[in-house]
Amino acid sequence: MDRAQVPPQPDTDLQAFCEALVAEAKALPDSGKLANYIPVLAEVNPYQAGLAVATIDGQLFSAGDARTGFSIQSVSKIFGLVLAMNRLGDSLWKRVNMEPSGMPFNSIMQLEWEHGIPRNPVINAGAILVADVLVSHYSSSKTAFIGFIRQLAGNEDIFVDDKVFRSEKLHGNRNAAMGYLMKSFGNIEAEVPKVLDQYFYQCSVNMTCEQLARSLTFLANKGVQPNTERVICPRRNAHRVNAILSTSGMYNQSGEFAFTVGLPAKSGVGGGIVAVVPGFGVICAWSPRLNEYGNSYLGMHMIARLTEHLGLSVY
Ligand code: DON
Numbered sequence: 484m485d486r487a488q489v490p491p492q493p494d495t496d497l498q499a500f501c502e503a504l505v506a507e508a509k510a511l512p513d514s515g516k517l518a519n520y521i522p523v524l525a526e527v528n529p530y531q532a533g534l535a536v537a538t539i540d541g542q543l544f545s546a547g548d549a550r551t552g553f554s555i556q557s558v559s560k561i562f563g564l565v566l567a568m569n570r571l572g573d574s575l576w577k578r579v580n581m582e583p584s585g586m587p588f589n590s591i592m593q594l595e596w597e598h599g600i601p602r603n604p605v606i607n608a609g610a611i612l613v614a615d616v617l618v619s620h621y622s623s624s625k626t627a628f629i630g631f632i633r634q635l636a637g638n639e640d641i642f643v644d645d646k647v648f649r650s651e652k653l654h655g656n657r658n659a660a661m662g663y664l665m666k667s668f669g670n671i672e673a674e675v676p677k678v679l680d681q682y683f684y685q686c687s688v689n690m691t692c693e694q695l696a697r698s699l700t701f702l703a704n705k706g707v708q709p710n711t712e713r714v715i716c717p718r719r720n721a722h723r724v725n726a727i728l729s730t731s732g733m734y735n736q737s738g739e740f741a742f743t744v745g746l747p748a749k750s751g752v753g754g755g756i757v758a759v760v761p762g763f764g765v766i767c768a769w770s771p772r773l774n775e776y777g778n779s780y781l782g783m784h785m786i787a788r789l790t791e792h793l794g795l796s797v798y
Pocket of ligand 1: 555556557558588589607651658686750751752753776777778
């Protein structure tokens with residue numbers, strides 16, 4: 484039988500299945516490379532792999548290196564976006580679009596053609612724009628950002644990795660170019676170095692698969708944090724974030740991801756991927772080696788297998 488024809492298996496022992504998937508992924512032939520354009524990320528042990536599933540009814544399943552911290556990188560773009568949407572309302576969408584870019588996450592070409600308006604908020608240019616919103620609209624934007632994550636994860640120990648932060652700042656010339664280009668079009672309010680400092684800070688947050696999965700369950704629950712019943716964002720914003728993650732969260736592999744997995748998702752060059760299953764929960768997979776698009780090679784495998792087996796696609 485074709486794998487795509489295997490019927491969903493709702494009675495799966497999820498804990499045992501997560502463990503089996505991590506073992507299966509770790510046994511795959513070596514493939515993918517560590518991100519090395521941020522030198523500190525290339526120092527990570529490449530053979531780690533973790534998987535966590537946090538459900539909206541409060542269960543947590545995890546396996547492998549799911550309690551090992553890693554650099555969340557672009558997964559941080561979700562937290563920034565939610566904060567900026569809450570703060571700015573619909574006027575945000577005058578400054579950033581909501582279309583897939585079809586380009587690598589750090590491409591700069593499109594940004595000039597499109598007059599300094601980023602294609603979407605989860606490519607680098609869009610996230611730098613979001614960082615500008617936070618810097619310009621919070622008196623202490625770094626504290627607000629890390630505080631938001633700590634509250635969502637229910638963990639005050641979540642930290643920003645200073646070594647990663649400094650490495651990003653030293654090697655972030657392309658991001659700086661995008662910041663200055665947007666400023667030249669009048670689409671950045673604050674001073675560019677301050678905006679970049681915020682953006683790099685956000686990328687340098689260190690979290691585990693378990694913490695990431697737990698912290699994002701509000702996106703699977705119409706904006707409401709399931710354990711506290713706190714409204715993190717209006718239902719409409721949860722819908723919109725999930726829509727953007729569906730079309731753009733896996734960069735120029737988003738089409739293939741929708742085709743094979745079918746969930747709103749976001750990756751980062753630290754090797755993390757989160758996938759939102761509305762009405763069910765959040766999956767987080769992590770393994771540091773990346774494919775040509777900058778998405779975790781083993782992370783993609785684990786999420787695809789889990790989703791297919793449980794029939795979790797939203798389509
Ligand atoms: O700005 C950068 O390039 C990195 N801090 C984040 C990029 C990233 O994670 C893209 N993800 N796949």
